[in-house]
Amino acid sequence: MAEQNNAAFIWSIANLLRGTYKQADYGKVILPFTVLRRLDSALEATKVAVLDTFEIQGDKPAADFLLQQASGYSFYNTSPYDLKRAAGDTGNLRANLVAYIEGFSPNVRDIFERYDFTAQLNKLDENDLLLLVTQKFSQIDLHPETVSNVEMGLIFEELIRKFAEASNETAGEHFTPRDVVRLIVNLLFATDDEILSKPGVVRSVYDPTAGTGGMLSVADDYIRHLNPEASLTLFGQELNGESYAIAKADMVIKGQDIENMVWGDTLTNDGHHGKHFDYCLANPPFGVEWKKQQSFVEREHLDRGFDGRFGPGTPRVSDGSLLFLLHLVKKMRPVTKEGGGGRIGIVLNGSPLFTGAAGSGESEIRKYLLEQDLVEAIIGLPKDMFYNTGIATYIWILSNHKPVERRGKVQLIDATSQFEKLRKNLGDKRAEISQANLENIVRTYHEFEETETSKIFKTTDFGYTTITVEQPLRLSWAITPERIEAALAAKAFEKLSAGDRIQLEEALAAETALDAASTTNSTEFAKRVQKAVAGLGLNASQIKNLVAGLAEHDDDAPLVRDAKGKLVADAALRDTENVPLSVDIDDYIAQEIAPHLPDFWLDRSKDKVGYEIPFTRHFYKYEAPRPLEEIDADLNKLIAEISQLLIEIEK
Numbered sequence: 195m196a197e198q199n200n201a202a203f204i205w206s207i208a209n210l211l212r213g214t215y216k217q218a219d220y221g222k223v224i225l226p227f228t229v230l231r232r233l234d235s236a237l238e239a240t241k242v243a244v245l246d247t248f249e250i251q252g253d254k255p256a257a258d259f260l261l262q263q264a265s266g267y268s269f270y271n272t273s274p275y276d277l278k279r280a281a282g283d284t285g286n287l288r289a290n291l292v293a294y295i296e297g298f299s300p301n302v303r304d305i306f307e308r309y310d311f312t313a314q315l316n317k318l319d320e321n322d323l324l325l326l327v328t329q330k331f332s333q334i335d336l337h338p339e340t341v342s343n344v345e346m347g348l349i350f351e352e353l354i355r356k357f358a359e360a361s362n363e364t365a366g367e368h369f370t371p372r373d374v375v376r377l378i379v380n381l382l383f384a385t386d387d388e389i390l391s392k393p394g395v396v397r398s399v400y401d402p403t404a405g406t407g408g409m410l411s412v413a414d415d416y417i418r419h420l421n422p423e424a425s426l427t428l429f430g431q432e433l434n435g436e437s438y439a440i441a442k443a444d445m446v447i448k449g450q451d452i453e454n455m456v457w458g459d460t461l462t463n464d465g466h467h468g469k470h471f472d473y474c475l476a477n478p479p480f481g482v483e484w485k486k487q488q489s490f491v492e493r494e495h496l497d498r499g500f501d502g503r504f505g506p507g508t509p510r511v512s513d514g515s516l517l518f519l520l521h522l523v524k525k526m527r528p529v530t531k532e533g534g535g536g537r538i539g540i541v542l543n544g545s546p547l548f549t550g551a552a553g554s555g556e557s558e559i560r561k562y563l564l565e566q567d568l569v570e571a572i573i574g575l576p577k578d579m580f581y582n583t584g585i586a587t588y589i590w591i592l593s594n595h596k597p598v599e600r601r602g603k604v605q606l607i608d609a610t611s612q613f614e615k616l617r618k619n620l621g622d623k624r625a626e627i628s629q630a631n632l633e634n635i636v637r638t639y640h641e642f643e644e645t646e647t648s649k650i651f652k653t654t655d656f657g658y659t660t661i662t663v664e665q666p667l668r669l670s671w672a673i674t675p676e677r678i679e680a681a682l683a684a685k686a687f688e689k690l691s692a693g694d695r696i697q698l699e700e701a702l703a704a705e706t707a708l709d710a711a712s713t714t715n716s717t718e719f720a721k722r723v724q725k726a727v728a729g730l731g732l733n734a735s736q737i738k739n740l741v742a743g744l745a746e747h748d749d750d751a752p753l754v755r756d757a758k759g760k761l762v763a764d765a766a767l768r769d770t771e772n773v774p775l776s777v778d779i780d781d782y783i784a785q786e787i788a789p790h791l792p793d794f795w796l797d798r799s800k801d802k803v804g805y806e807i808p809f810t811r812h813f814y815k816y817e818a819p820r821p822l823e824e825i826d827a828d829l830n831k832l833i834a835e836i837s838q839l840l841i842e843i844e845k
Contacts, residue, residue: 304439
């Protein structure tokens, strides 16, 4: 295909950089040059009209709008140069190219600034490569009439992929493997093929962690293939400057509105505030702390509640991936009488499934998602799918307009065996999802049936109530050397002077000599302690701590009661039980707790409802251990081999 030939030719130019650039840095030159040549070709026909308009309008307020009209695009260039004219003056090539880039409208010039392209031009010029590289790119015909936006997108994606694979140490941070992206996109659009095939359909897709724009590109390709007449608008945001430049350049190449790609931190500065989208997809960073964003996020959570993005709660600061999921939930197009609704496809690690007990931020987020019936399916992926991690990963599919048969239910799909081994590892990526694997996974999703690899649950199946089981306190008091040492370790005695501590120890030791027997009468014991330490200047709090420190648990002691006669709970024996929401708590207590504990009660004021999704447990298959005889035989065989080797060494 023509796009493959062009991509191969552009890739071959990268070979010119060998020795001057590290392989991982080739993209810093080749990608912006590719964008430059595409823009150069696109603006060729209207170059004169733009220059004439610029001469008349200059810096007038309406200049930007009129220059866009003159160029026929949402961008323009007011420099007298184009790529060929700049290369024609070889003595001033570097200066000409810098002037050419500075002549672009700000929304495009931003791309080259993010690449620090001027610095690359300087480096190429210093190493006598600038003219050769410029001439090579000038030979490529990337005019829109020759290479369509779709074809140009394929060229750019192929280059991004090659550079990402050549730079495995950083690829995983900003580049999601295409096989994973294709699966997410296929699952995201799985139920909407009929709607998307209709003439004149208009849809929007959004990625808050766009990276180099790969997910948006694959989504765009899917829709174009399904319905060339569909109108799909892409939106994104990216924090990394270079990745943002690539994503924005990809938007330009595809003919999308480049203002829809925003730079910045999605969590602290929503670049598409107030907007909603038909489809949202993301691969947020795994296990990355959000301490820098913590004050902003928690302020939004407290001040705006569910009117903001983080109403359900916030996860622990060590992993912010669930914050991006909450952000996407807020971005789904609302359901109206006329239709609407949105869908989400997001890749997460295992932590969001189960981390956090009832009442924690993670549990509260899961509780919200499941009680609002937003979670449609979770797909467990094979390990070793990503460039920079081999951990288990999962695709979550969410929707606020589930089909009738999926309402109140969640489908878990075990796709961990759906992969092919790579012939050559790419960083930590050792496996890929083939087209056949993809079709199997999507088919399993579509069929929505109980199988070995597909489990269907009610949303409430993942919920539980954490109840607190108390047992009464039983104590005995005594003054012994061991108890004295433990008691004086309390914080209340930290500031005692060495002399005062010695006096206190001697006073208690004297009591020990008189009587070290234990007692269960706390009132009489407290009077004895007060008498023993009288005159040592201890305050009431210190005496109370001293009495408490001289106590120990005693199963044979009477139950301890407070001043009102109420039983006191033993904190050391306090326990919690997780009772599934489908189980009556009173029945659970009667069957699981009462037969085992003679004295207990529940503090129902501490009840908390939590949610977790124990994905792996539902697909666990017991494998019987090997027979001992077989293991012994293998060990004996190994011992014999070692013995033989030792005999040979001694010879």
